[in-house]
Amino acid sequence: MSQVNDLLRNIEDRSFTVGVIGLGYVGLPLLWTFHQAGLPVIGYDIDIKKIDDLKNGIPYIKHLGTEMMEALANSDKADATIDFSRLGEADAILLCVPTPLDHHREPDMSYVEQTTETVSQYLRKGQLVILESTTWPGTTEELMIPILEKNSGLKAGTDFYVAYSPEREDPGNPNFNTAKIPKVVGGHGDEALKLATAMYDTAIVQTVPVSDCKTAEAVKLTENIFRSVNIALVNELKVVYEAMDIDVHEVLDAADTKPFGFMKFTPGPGLGGHCIPIDPFYLTWKAREFERHTRFIELAGEVNTNMPTYVVDRTMHALNTHKKAMNGSKVLVIGLAYKPDVDDMRESPTFKIFDLLKAKGAEIAYYDPFIPKIWETREHAEYTGMKTVGWNKETVSGFDAVLISTNHSTIDYAELAEWSECIIDTRNAMGGVDAKHDNHIFKS
Incomplete structure (x- = not known):
């Protein structure tokens, strides 16, 4: 003692x-x-x-x-x-x-x-x-x-x-x-x-x-599983409401006015960061030792993992609306970081979006003011050294479509609306832009 x-x-x-x-x-x-x-x-x-x-x-x-x-x-x-x-x-x-x-x-x-x-x-x-x-x-x-x-x-x-x-x-x-x-x-x-x-x-x-x-270890997993499950819920709602021509963001904003019994989560193109995409699977793995199955957690993981595929499908739809095929189109992805206003690209869903776009024949580039160059990562070595494009009308307007994967606050989205005729918005970043541009903004 x-x-x-x-x-x-x-x-x-x-x-x-x-x-x-x-x-x-x-x-x-x-x-x-x-x-x-x-x-x-x-x-x-x-x-x-x-x-x-x-x-x-x-x-x-x-x-x-x-x-x-x-x-x-x-x-x-x-x-x-x-x-x-x-x-x-x-x-x-x-x-x-x-x-x-x-x-x-x-x-x-x-x-x-x-x-x-x-x-x-x-x-x-x-x-x-x-x-x-x-x-x-x-x-x-x-x-x-x-x-x-x-x-x-x-x-x-x-x-x-x-x-x-x-x-x-x-x-x-x-x-x-x-x-x-x-x-x-x-x-x-x-x-x-x-x-x-x-x-x-x-x-x-x-x-x-x-x-x-072990209780402290379980606390951390519980916190991130809570977020994963609720993000999966609003991601699924986004897909369903899109089919019904309902704006999920308007729904969530209105629901958030309830002062009790509701906590707002925001849909997106998939999960990123070092915690939420990974931590739930730690409990899933450990649960097998005790012959228990985490079906709810695994279902949430499946929904979130499939979001990049949904985003790319929506991108293909947006290009088709402009009478363009995905194969051969130039697509600019805005945001490599997994969340706004940081330079952290760990587990970013943008990498999966890159892979899916390339698999369908698109030429890809990215713009991220926080990540001027992609450094070496454990799982995405093929993108090492890739650099952000410049932010100007000549560059941005040269792309057939612009896909917003991360909504950095430093980006001028009104400029983007003027420069691009086909914008796929996964983060509701264009929500405050003048309605006259709605005909070329696709929410996904």
């Missing part, structure tokens, strides 16, 4: 060093949040460019801006390294690594396993290890702890402490940054929970302790 008390005192007096592994959309804001709270921080990543940018104050995630990066670069309480032998310098080690699906739509835990193996090589007594990556219930205690104990010779709950606290990032949201979003925390034992809660309490507006790690 004296070890725990010493650590709690270190947290209280801000001499407790927080290490973050993975300096992406989750890890970097988390590093900054603890730094702002006055704790020493060390960032770890295998990407030397991220480390160099961080040390030099160069922003590599646009919506986080230069002020944060410059402050971290110039601080004597912040450091970043690719040298994982320095993990022993951290009192807490937070894992913010990818948890994608493999080609069989099953959890790919290789990043968590490999990172845990690395941590176990340098694990010392008194350290707190926390997983923040979204995963199936049981990962922390069934997968991570055995690796940490076997390789280090130390005992969880006695020599070191383990907890799970799911990330709740919403990139680009001006109202909620990491510090303002309550943090769910589950510990492997009471002492781990006490330490993790005390650490997050220094930097986060509210901590929400739960009974154990």
Whole structure:
């Protein structure tokens, strides 16, 4: 108990060093949040460019801006390294690594396993290890702890402490940054929970302790399954109401005036981001172990996965209305990011739309003011190096159709209405444009 008390005192007096592994959309804001709270921080990543940018104050995630990066670069309480032998310098080690699906739509835990193996090589007594990556219930205690104990010779709950606290990032949201979003925390034992809660309490507006790690893991999945199911519902309504010549957006706006019993979700061209398209399948996979079937969740996934196909079919219909075939047509897709006003293209449905358009013979290009060039991704290597087109009348009017996949607020949609004679709008971005253009705007 004296070890725990010493650590709690270190947290209280801000001499407790927080290490973050993975300096992406989750890890970097988390590093900054603890730094702002006055704790020493060390960032770890295998990407030397991220480390160099961080040390030099160069922003590599646009919506986080230069002020944060410059402050971290110039601080004597912040450091970043690719040298994982320095993990022993951290009192807490937070894992913010990818948890994608493999080609069989099953959890790919290789990043968590490999990172845990690395941590176990340098694990010392008194350290707190926390997983923040979204995963199936049981990962922390069934997968991570055995690796940490076997390789280090130390005992969880006695020599070191383990907890799970799911990330709740919403990139680009001006109202909620990491510090303002309550943090769910589950510990492997009471002492781990006490330490993790005390650490997050220094930097986060509210901590929400739960009974154990697997409960905290289930909380994260539940949040994203809720969104996936409700997005699937409005996506299905969009398809049905379109057939009835009813504007689904007008319906949803009107329904949203009800002050109780309704929560508005917005349809789109499919799901994107690292959470909602992936997380429901983690529970589906784990449920099989208990001989349970998640039919409702899987149906929602099927609806959302099919939306890019519906969008491309609508694009073909729009071209046909203008007496043009899809084969040989030039199609400009607006928005590569999975959501507005960020440069995050993880799991973006635009990539699937690219694939489907190309398969039907269309020539494709994209415009995205936040992503001037497509960097290398795990699943879409064929588009690496592709660059955004310019935003001007000559360029845009040269396309047979323009498909709005992401509704960035910086785009002038009135200009688009003037420049293009065939617009397929998947986000209701053209909703505020003068009605005189309605004859060449197709909602999908």
